[in-house]
Amino acid sequence: MSRTGVITFKGNPLTLVGDEVQVGAAAPDFTVHYFGAGGLATITLADLKGKPSIISVVPSLDTPVCATQTKKFNDELSSLGDSINAVTVSLDLPFAMNRFCGAEDIKAMRVGSDYHDRNFGKGWGVLIDELKILTRAVFVLDSDGKVVYAETVPEVTSEPNYDAALQALKSLV
DSSP: OEEEEEEEETTEEEEEESOOOOTTSBOOOOEEEEEETTEEEEEEHHHHTTSOEEEEEOSOTTSHHHHHHHHHHHHHHGGGGGGSEEEEEESSOHHHHHHHHHHHTOOSOEEEEOTTTOHHHHHTTOEETTTTEEOOEEEEEOTTSBEEEEEEOSBTTSOOOHHHHHHHHHTTO
């Protein structure tokens, strides 16, 4: 399924691939990749269960708004420690994500790359068909993997509603 007119990029309407993730629904399964101490590894929905989770979706960490979004969530979530899961997902390669996190001192957020088969983007309805990158979005899941907050930012170049996402996450801790 495709959805047109849900988002814009610099005012131009674009198409999202996949169904919209609904609050109250079970989160779609996914596998994303990261560069860990032992090389390439994965993060799945099952890895997030057991703790409240926030998934911050960005087009590319190497752009100003995406970097700001990741740093803002990292700073805000650092005080919650191990009581939550926090993941940034993009199509950046795992090696580039690792470099960004090291350069920006990102420690409260894990990163996951959907480069391999775009199963996250399609399953969560955030893959931009025309650009083949992910749109900007934020999801909060309870410890059972149920979606309690979902925001697809209408304009890709705009920042998400940090306060609403953080409030939804903190209400679960």
